[in-house]
Amino acid sequence: MENHNTSKHQYFYAVGLSYRKADAEMRGKFSLDAEGKHNLLQQAKQEGISSLVAVSTCNRTEIYGFANHPFQLIKLLCDNSRGTVEEFQRVAFVYKNNEAINHVLRVGTGLDSQILGDFEIISQIKIGFSASKNLGLANAFLERLINCTIQASRRIKNETELSSGATSVSFASVQYIMNNVADMQNKNILLFGTGKIGRNTCENLVKHTKNEHITLINRTKDKAEKVAGKFNLVVKDYDVLPLEIPKSDVLVVATGAQNPTIDKDILVVKKPLLILDLSIPKNVHDNVKELDNVTVVHLDDLSKITDDTLENRKKYIPAAEAIIAEVEDDFVNWLNARKFAPTIHALKEKLNTIKDTELNFQRKKINNFDEDQAEIISQRIIHKITTHFANHLKDRDTMVDESIEWIEKVFRIENSTK
Numbered sequence: 001m002e003n004h005n006t007s008k009h010q011y012f013y014a015v016g017l018s019y020r021k022a023d024a025e026m027r028g029k030f031s032l033d034a035e036g037k038h039n040l041l042q043q044a045k046q047e048g049i050s051s052l053v054a055v056s057t058c059n060r061t062e063i064y065g066f067a068n069h070p071f072q073l074i075k076l077l078c079d080n081s082r083g084t085v086e087e088f089q090r091v092a093f094v095y096k097n098n099e100a101i102n103h104v105l106r107v108g109t110g111l112d113s114q115i116l117g118d119f120e121i122i123s124q125i126k127i128g129f130s131a132s133k134n135l136g137l138a139n140a141f142l143e144r145l146i147n148c149t150i151q152a153s154r155r156i157k158n159e160t161e162l163s164s165g166a167t168s169v170s171f172a173s174v175q176y177i178m179n180n181v182a183d184m185q186n187k188n189i190l191l192f193g194t195g196k197i198g199r200n201t202c203e204n205l206v207k208h209t210k211n212e213h214i215t216l217i218n219r220t221k222d223k224a225e226k227v228a229g230k231f232n233l234v235v236k237d238y239d240v241l242p243l244e245i246p247k248s249d250v251l252v253v254a255t256g257a258q259n260p261t262i263d264k265d266i267l268v269v270k271k272p273l274l275i276l277d278l279s280i281p282k283n284v285h286d287n288v289k290e291l292d293n294v295t296v297v298h299l300d301d302l303s304k305i306t307d308d309t310l311e312n313r314k315k316y317i318p319a320a321e322a323i324i325a326e327v328e329d330d331f332v333n334w335l336n337a338r339k340f341a342p343t344i345h346a347l348k349e350k351l352n353t354i355k356d357t358e359l360n361f362q363r364k365k366i367n368n369f370d371e372d373q374a375e376i377i378s379q380r381i382i383h384k385i386t387t388h389f390a391n392h393l394k395d396r397d398t399m400v401d402e403s404i405e406w407i408e409k410v411f412r413i414e415n416s417t418k
Contacts, residue, residue: 246267
């Protein structure tokens with residue numbers, strides 16, 4: 001595996017945790033809100049980390065960046081969340097260089113999503129990269145990798161049916177309601193929280209249930225009103241949340257709060273209530289499950305729903321992986337070319353020096369020396385030699401770092417990047 005380092009002993013890492021090994025409670029401990037992400041980036045700058053991106057969604061919290069040791073990135077995450085290093089070690093992953101590159105591509109294209117083909121993660125990666133770039137924490141490597149991930153995501157959407165049909169966390173929640181609540185059109189639905197998942201859930205509710213009894217509540221009322229305006233829905237003040245819940249048959253919780261916003265103390269219900277908690281960290285306290293009339297479903301439960309849409313998507317995994325492999329090859333080739341370009345340039349200069357010395361010698365020794373012809377022949381030879389070396393370094397089976405070191409040693413040249 002090649003060492004994709006931007007300076008001596010710095011390597012590219014992907015560290016974090018996801019639904020694969022961390023349950024909702026653990027993911028909640030490591031989740032980063034907007035302030036947490038900003039603080040993490042600021043701390044990275046202070047600690048001399050040159051380039052990184054932080055991504056935190058309901059299914060994962062991950063950092064992609066350069067460090068001397070992955071613990072530098074792990075420490076950043078733990079310092080800016082409620083998770084500990086010990087907890088991280090139990091459920092997390094650490095990928096390095098090529099494995100890290102492949103991981104970013106799989107995450108960004110929906111292949112690693114909890115619901116296969118859910119492409120909402122790519123927008124989170126774009127937002128994370130933009131925040132890093134604004135703070136000067138995005139080098140050429142990271143910018144190229146993110147752009148390649150966006151390209152791969154776009155190609156998979158256009159060239160395969162991995163994202164066909166309506167399947168996402170927000171749609172899965174609506175699908176669950178439709179499958180488990182009788183007389184759906186006449187039920188009262190209360191949506192608490194109008195962030196991205198809340199907005200998408202609202203749109204899916206209107207589109208698929210034809211229900212006209214949907215009420216929105218958000219801590220910031222004007223945000224709820226913007227969403228409600230698109231669908232002609234009712235908006236209520238945050239203060240009346242405890243009064244609205246008893247009127248509801250279904251409560252969808254999709255806030256960005258770091259602590260539970262719904263507990264049994266505010267639930268005075270006299271009829272069955274279905275609560276869907278689409279938040280990370282969990283926004284519905286576990287004590288709610290003690291109530292007889294209340295059923296709580298978390299997004300981890302929703303992700304286990306398998307239907308014909310998901311089964312159909314699985315057919316396109318090989319095609320999606322082929323696109324990722326192609327994009328990854330292009331990225332690694334660009335990376336290697338960028339890495340060996342200074343060595344090839346230095347080699348060319350070294351050969352030109354040898355050529356000039358030899359031509360000077362022959363000029364003095366040979367009568368009627370044809371300098372122009374000798375120059376042309378020499379330059380063609382130099383071009384052919386450097387092209388051979390460049391092609392060798394471009395070969396996928398070549399150990400680029402070792403070959404660069406060998407070339408520099410044989411020709412006694414010093415790489416200008418060192």
